[in-house]
Amino acid sequence: MMTAAANRPQALYLHVPFCRTICYYCDFCHEVYRRETAEDWLQAVRKQLAGTEIGPLKTIYIGGGTPTSLDADLLDELLGLLDPYRCAETEEYTIEINPETLTDEKAALLQRHGVNRASLGFQTADAALLQKINRHHTPQDVERAAACLRAHDIDNISLDLMYSLPGQTMASLQDSVHQALAIRPDHLSLYSLTVEPDTVFGRRGIEPLDEDTEADMYEWICRTLPAHGYEQYEISNFARPGRESRHNLVYWHYEDFTGISCGASGKEGNIRYDMPARLSAYLADPLGRDELVLAEEDMMFEMLMMGLRLKQGVSAADFKKRFDQDLHDVYGDIIDQMTARGLLVYSEGRLACTEAGFPILNSILVEFLPETENTLAPQAGE
Ligand code: SF4
Structure with missing residues (x-):
């Protein structure tokens, strides 16, 4: 849909559908990274960007998948595709990072292309749980990745943690949160495990913890993080003052955003659209998307649904x-x-x-x- 520049979404989400390994709970759009496929995907992204009216952008968010699973030269190419959309109004440029995939070379690339915020997967400090969910990093890896980013002036760091993991105890959660706090993040997201059918956990019949334990964990999180200077501004998100995720606030304020690549969604006025969930479908038609025209009462409901997540x-x-x-x-x-x-x-x-x-x-x-x-x-x- 062609829109005048003033009406174009001021936020852009780009989904990188590759990971080096697959976490057992994950149902995001992902494939195990292969360079040849990533090269084809970059061509598709290039086509979609060329065929889409974009910006000027206040926020850019590269998520996944694992954006830093791309080889350094391909990551450079991807960031270069987004360079034309950065401008003086771009306040926040976030990339998701799995700590074991970050190198000094990649951190330097991020800095050079204007990334100023990183969301790092921490999940848990419990080695047995990390193995159980098929994550291949340690808390020390996260600490090293944060230090590497800060050395490249990317000093707005968010950590993702999980709770209600199978077999997780309150003590294990508390230890994880304290180890995460020791990294001095600016922002923390804490999500409880949901087991979707089309995941390794779903196929194995793994279940999260019982509701009471999950509620106790949530209550402890909501009590503890503010005591350490992190205000709960959203149901699952906590930030130091001024470090709230500006990009995610676009969703929660029910504003418009552009979605790029498979697995992404977008919203333009009363149109909500989904890009193809499957990489192969996206490669075949990078401009194809499923659109849903929202009635006014649907939009009212969605505005409440998103806004009530905010404190x-x-x-x-x-x-x-x-x-x-x-x-x-x-x-x-x-x-x-x-x-x-x-x-x-x-x-x-x-x-x-x-x-x-x-x-x-x-x-x-x-x-x-x-x-x-x-x-x-x-x-x-x-
Ligand atoms: S949770 Fe993240 S890193 Fe793990 S498989 Fe899913 S997208 Fe990849």
Whole structure:
């Protein structure tokens, strides 16, 4: 869709569908890295970028997969493809990194191409658990990768951790969090394990921990990280002041974004689109995408679904500006019920989850689902 520059999404997500090894819980779009396939994929990315109206961009996010699984020269080529879209307004340029795939040469490339934020996979400090989920790094590798990035002036570091892993104890989680904190990250994302059917864990019938233990772990995380200076600004995300993920805030504020490569999605106004999930389909047609035209009531629901993930919740003024309708006129009855039950709170023009509501956000959202719509069921927490 051609749009005037002023209306183009100001955020871009690019998915790199390769990993050096496959984690047993993962259902993202990924393939084991092969150089020849990566070369073909780069040509497809080049074609999609050339055929897409992009920018100017405030945020760029290269995720995966494992972007740093690319050989250094191919990583250089990929970053070079995005160079024309960087501009003075580009505030945040993030890349996801698996620590064992980062070299000094690659860190230097990232610096040269303007990357200023890195999201490193830490997951757990427990060696037995790392082996169980098929991850091939240690906490020391993460520490080395963070030091290497900082030496190249990439000093906005986020760490990803997991909890509710099979066999994980509270003590193991606590040790992992403390080892992660010792790396002095600016941002932490903590996700509980969900076992999807089309994963090694799913096929082996592996299950996460029971709900009570998972809830205890979440409660400990939400209590502990703020005590160390990390504010919980989203259901699974914690940041030092000013270090919130600006790119992910685009999703949670329900703004538009461009999706590049297989496994990516995008949103432009009332159009949401998915790029092909399979690499082979993307290579065959890099501009092919599945589009869904969203009705206004679907967009209202999606804005709530994303915004209620944020601690500060959804702004009634933003809702009114976007839909020319009052939040309470549309959802007044449900908001009244949920606030009476202590699950939501409306204060200073914002609707937000209470502490009791946050852990059961999905069941709250079900109450807001449009009656005519059954394709927008909330996803499990990231
Ligand atoms: S979790 Fe990340 S590194 Fe592991 S297989 Fe999935 S995309 Fe690759």
